[in-house]
Amino acid sequence: MAITREDVLKALEAVPVDAGGRVNLVASGRLSEVVVDGASRVMFSVFVEPSEAPAMEQVRQAAQNAVQRLPGVKGVFATLTAERPASAGAATPQAQAPRRSPPGTAPKGQQIPGVKHIIAVASGKGGVGKSTTACNLALGLKAIGLKVGLLDADIYGPSMPKLLGIHGKPKLLENRILEPMEAYGLKVMSIGFLVDEEAAMIWRGPMVMSAITQMLREVAWGDLDVLVVDMPPGTGDAQLTMAQATPLAGAIIVSTPQDLALIDARRGVSMFKRVEVPILGIVENMATFICPHCGQSSHIFGHGGARMEAERLGVPFLGEVPLTMSIRELSDAGRPVVAVDPDGPHAAIYKAMARQVADVLMGHSGVRPPPRIVIE
């Protein structure tokens, strides 16, 4: 029999949150929405004040075990979160009032040990090629000699497993730490490895944040020069909170040349400025269409708009990527162009972008050049 939300709430009513066992998790007002997906997997968060997190870990575990024991449950994803939305505790009438920091005042996320720089690749709207850019830019950074990780935080449409042709699940190491997957020399983590897309789509804001925080901090990234984060598209609350909670060294905005996309890109720039994250630059994607038959170029969506917008906003312009069949075909086949055609014209564009970004991050000196082989 399929598991229902009511079954889960009943099981959670048996989990106490205080030492005396007088208050249960459901009655405590600390429980988020409970989501049960079509594959009988259950997801929920437990709200805590940041200082309570170590003590409340026991409660999280007890809650997870209680739900896991229910017949028919195929998996449980229970997290602690310090982010309390306006609707928190919908399961209980006695929920406490939400506590949110006004934008720009929340503490910046803590650094991740071993990771030198974290950069976000973002877009004002979906479908502009943000993930394709993030993936090839990460490979470009690797090609210039850096140790690079890629975090797919696009929880509503994780695309890195497909773009990099990664199958399987990450290994769970000790203390609930996940081992990142590897592809083309990049360390990669994506929510797409852990849950199916449908489940992620129905997550509420705090669950999204909590999952992203886990992917950022509970993954054995090791020593990295740069961690590239593929952000969820848009400039809403979720993106703002993420930009605020992640210790970002800078952000890259991807746009297509259409006016509407550029208006959204401008919103992206101002969102990062609001949370004091420097803009490393704007990328114009799908700028020029190169005909696969005759090689002629046409500016289907206009041309040069992102460069002008970057100038207007006083932020760097990182380059333009043409709309080509080969980029799309290779991406769809899990063979990113920078990895499979490293000396081709498209890889050259992404590598030039990577160099500009690395120069800013490392102040022109920190980039290790690739080894030179001299034949005498």
Ligand SMILES: Nc1ncnc2c1ncn2[C@@H]1O[C@H](COP(=O)(O)OP(=O)(O)OP(=O)(O)O)[C@@H](O)[C@H]1O
């Ligand atoms: N320069 C390009 N030339 C041809 N196709 C491209 C190019 N850039 C991206 N694409 C294709 O456009 C589609 C959308 O790209 P991508 O998934 O990278 O966008 P996105 O902005 O991350 O989208 P979402 O908002 O859905 O996450 C994909 O099919 C991709 O292969």
